[in-house]
Amino acid sequence: METTVQAAPHPSRDAWTSHLRSHGRRVTKQRLAVLDAVSAVPHATAEDTVQQVRSVLPNMSVQSVYVVLADLAAIGMVSKFEPPGSPARYEIRTGDNHHHAYCVRCGVVQDVPCAVGHAPCLTPSQDHGFELLAAEVVYRGVCPRCQEELAASATEAR
Numbered sequence: 001m002e003t004t005v006q007a008a009p010h011p012s013r014d015a016w017t018s019h020l021r022s023h024g025r026r027v028t029k030q031r032l033a034v035l036d037a038v039s040a041v042p043h044a045t046a047e048d049t050v051q052q053v054r055s056v057l058p059n060m061s062v063q064s065v066y067v068v069l070a071d072l073a074a075i076g077m078v079s080k081f082e083p084p085g086s087p088a089r090y091e092i093r094t095g096d097n098h099h100h101a102y103c104v105r106c107g108v109v110q111d112v113p114c115a116v117g118h119a120p121c122l123t124p125s126q127d128h129g130f131e132l133l134a135a136e137v138v139y140r141g142v143c144p145r146c147q148e149e150l151a152a153s154a155t156e157a158r
Helices: 013-022 029-040 046-054 062-074 144-157
Strands: 079-081 089-091 099-103 109-112 138-141
Touching: 013 029, 029 046, 029 062, 046 062, 062 079
Parallel strands: 099 138
Antiparallel strands: 079 089, 099 109
């Protein structure tokens, strides 16, 4: 899996510890290992995260990683997004209402700043009485590398 490099600095262990405790969570080696894994590989799938975590905690179960990811997403320490036709992806970058560009050919993901203005970025024509908090946008397309490969294949075919 290919992903973008995260622009934001790696949060400190102290910040993670403080955030966990402020939400009534214990600071465990499992939670810290999952946070480290998601921080190291932005836009990783849960399975990618399992592989990263198991390099540090070889006996951590797949189910435990999924449970920790869900809990960290619930308390706002990781964000989860689901590109079309792809497993959910996780990242440490939260709270800024950024969006994603997703290559439908190779699956590469790039962060995209807020589309226009302040959160929730996009104003719907009808909000149905909701107090809108965020907008999620996934731009689907073909990344530059895949475009080059497609152009090269087309040239070879001629």
